[in-house]
Amino acid sequence: MKLKIFTLFFLSAIVALSLSCRKAELLQPEQPKIIQLNITGTTDVDLEYLYRDSIIANTKAGTGGISVKTLLAVKDQNSTLKIRNKTTAEILLTKTITAAPFDQNISVFYDGTKIYNNAISLQFKGYALSGELEFLLDGNLLFSATGAVNKPYSILIDKGTTREISIRKKGETAILLTKTIESTIAKQNIGYFFDGTKLVDNVKLDLPVNPANMMLTAKFETTFPNQFKNVDVDLIFYTRLKTASNTTVGSKVSPEIRFTLPKNGSFNSIELPPLPGPNYIYSFDIAEKGTNNEPYTSSSPLVLAGYTLKPNEGRITSAFADNGINFEAGKSKLFVITDARTTVTSPAKNVYVSGGKLTDLSQYFQ
Structure with missing residues (x-):
């Protein structure tokens, strides 16, 4: 009997000890x-x-x-x-x-x-001929600038959303340009040109595919708004000796090279082939797109009384002679091309319209 009691007590002690250990394990705090x-x-x-x-x-x-x-x-x-x-x-x-x-x-x-939770890199690169521009992010002023701008900005943006960049002339509320900024494109660019009235975007300089050529990017502006027919124009290219007089007829490039410039003032690009030699320059006629017709009406002040508007045939103005297209193989040039007239009195009173002042903006978009 005593043996049974002892055995029962011993087994109970073992069970109690086991439960106590299990409880201690359960109470042990979780490790971080x-x-x-x-x-x-x-x-x-x-x-x-x-x-x-x-x-x-x-x-x-x-x-x-x-x-x-x-x-x-x-x-x-x-x-x-x-x-x-x-x-x-x-x-x-x-x-x-x-x-x-x-x-x-x-x-x-x-x-x-x-x-x-995200940021993208936005590069502003452009030029304003006149006036001051304001750059806004979602309607809030980011910065303002005149002349040349080459400014990188970090634009904060949440993933899966967009933000908006707008450009306006300082002191005015009219928006000249609006661009949507995407969160998925790490590097974005805004290239523009402002002539004081209109703003053109997506301006960039690409190198020519053929390194022997020169890439020409340009826009056209007339200095004769009352006589200009407000049409898209073609520049028809000629070559001529640098030493030739302004009124000497040029040699038309063959096959013909036509470079279309839109009436809305936007830019276009063309690759020009090498000149015949180092003593030559390019000149051009200005015609209605797809024709050889003058894009002007024959009236004053473009055409003076007693004068006749004649096809230009590769002649150049004195302004173009001093500041024309300087060909450089493998390079890319950006010009604002304006027109100008040349008048002659002998053997007849004639007016020729061709390239006038060329504003070279290449350095601001390289």
Whole structure:
């Protein structure tokens, strides 16, 4: 009997000890998971990063961007990271940090007003002949400029969204250009030319496919608005010796080269082949597109009383002789081409219209 009681007591002790150990195992706290957090981006103000209400890092504005890399212990499967404005203590972003994966990345782009999760590079490149232009992002002034502009900008944008760039003349409300900025294109460009009234976009210089040629990109503007027929024009190319007089007829290029320039002032491009020799230059006639007709009416002030408007045949004006198309193989040139007239009195009173002033904008778009 005593043996049975002892045996029962012994077995009960073993069971109790086993249950006690199992309970101790169940009560043992869960070990935290370690993850590596990387925070990158940019900010216009000082930021602080809080994890479990403790500051784990900070970023000072103007120091080259956000670069935070730290190890964090995550308990209970997830925890919370907060990003706040150091000056105002405003919480700008709250993110859940999970126990997996080990590497976790957060992109933060803060402009002082809103946090974005992405940024693209936008290059402004252009030229204004006159006036000051204002560049706006979503209706808010980004910057203003005169003359040549070659300015890179980092545009903050949320993934899957768009933003809008617009350009207007300072002091006016009319929008000259509107461009949609996509979040999926890392590098974007806005190339423009402003003549003081109209703005043309998508201006860029491409090198010629044939390195022996020269790429010419140009737009046409008339100095005779009352006589111009407001039509698309063709420049019909000639070659001539540099030493020839302005009124000497040129040699028409064969096969014929026609370069169409739209009446709306937009740019077009053409590859010009090499000249016959170093002592030659290009000249051109101005005709209605697809014809040999003059794109002008024969009236004053273009045509003086007693004078006759005649086909130009490769002649040049004195302005063009001093500032014409300087051929350079393998290069790309950008011109604003205006017209001008030449008058002769012998053997008859005639007026010839050809290239006048050429404004070379190449340096601003290289």
